[in-house]
Amino acid sequence: MQSIKLILTVLAPHSDNQFLLNKAIYLAKQYDAKIELVLVVYNSGLVTSLFFSPTELDAAKEGYLNSLKKKLSRYSQSIDKENIPVASDAIWHKPHYEGIIEYAKKVGADLILKGTHKHKVLDKVFFTPNDWQLLKSSSIPLILAKETTAAQYQTVLAGIDPTHAHSKPESLDNLVIDSAMRFAGKMNATCHVTHCYSPIEYQVWNDIGLGMGIGIGPADFTMGEENYSEYINQLKENQESQFNEVVGPFKLPQENLHLVEGYPEQKLPEMVEEMKVDLLVLGTAYHSGLVGSTAEKILDEVNCDVLSVQIQRD
Incomplete structure (x- = not known):
């Protein structure tokens, strides 16, 4: 910005x-x-x-x-x-x-x-x-x-999605973080960055495994209980790798980086409340991005101001 x-x-x-x-x-x-x-x-x-x-x-x-x-x-x-x-x-x-x-x-x-x-x-x-x-x-x-919310911002939180879901461009996360940091710097506020990711729930995982056990899917593909912990660990490693790749160049303190397991519509409002966030920075792109039922749940529930930034289009 x-x-x-x-x-x-x-x-x-x-x-x-x-x-x-x-x-x-x-x-x-x-x-x-x-x-x-x-x-x-x-x-x-x-x-x-x-x-x-x-x-x-x-x-x-x-x-x-x-x-x-x-x-x-x-x-x-x-x-x-x-x-x-x-x-x-x-x-x-x-x-x-x-x-x-x-x-x-x-x-x-x-x-x-x-x-x-x-x-x-x-x-x-x-x-x-x-x-x-x-x-x-x-x-x-x-x-x-x-x-x-107060007129003065003291805590700014940037919400990013390194997985680029919904075909959002890679540069959007950089824009969100850069905008949040510039804004926080001007306001003499603290800047944080977060990404919330949602694993498959165990019950769903188990149901899929039971379905595959009756002849659906490849024979060597198992989704039993013994594999669920491995899946969770592998997912966290992948999300952490993608998250660090995006936030690394911005040199933010480690305590200001938050990789959170859970649904964003639940976790973001909780973070805003617990961290006393004044401004949540999110990104939109190509007339999409924020619009959707999940986003509506997030933005209606967060008790703070919202700054939306968008990739410039020609």
Whole structure:
């Protein structure tokens, strides 16, 4: 991740954005960066209203955007008091995530900062469909921030996958670690790297062995209990070798490297809690990467901000 000169901060029109403003101000001071505030809105009720002609609809949209721009001007004043250059705008766009990405490219943003929303009934933070689309589609580094996290980052955790599952490119892990280390260095934070791997469960292993015992599979291939320990040890050795190959060039302290046996959707939230992680850095590639049921379980459960970085596409 290159130096950050412009932080695009995506605000919510009807929410308390103060926690996000505090985070944007903190990051801008660390990087000596500018802040661009934006509200991306679309009101389907307004568009489908029977009371507006096309001309009246345009006027109604303009009036709505102007009211939001006044709100943004008050936010801008609080940032200006911190001696940070700031600009702002409100735009009408659907879908929401496309408007954010287009605007980020237009203003030359180096980082997109967006808040997540708390579910009113469950009292829990969830990523919205637009958040997931942003994670999937943005080639610009993206931080999805949670209201419960502090503005200042002290512990950064990079999650990598040296096995390159789902056809992710080898360079993605390097990008994730490099971004995490650069970010941690700028924040004067501690950087950790982890990879979680999942062995075949013993019950599944045993069931496969029983199935092969009735004439399925090669005769010299056994998956009995006596072979399970050997399989676990061999898997750990292979994962350790791949993990060390990736992290070796970065010269991180051994105590900051974590090869963990277990499902990532279980282990990563546990690590975030135990290590008091403020920022989890993950990678996306070619409109895939994070998207999927496993990722949704991980990101909805971790009680920290998430930084997504993506391989740049031509």
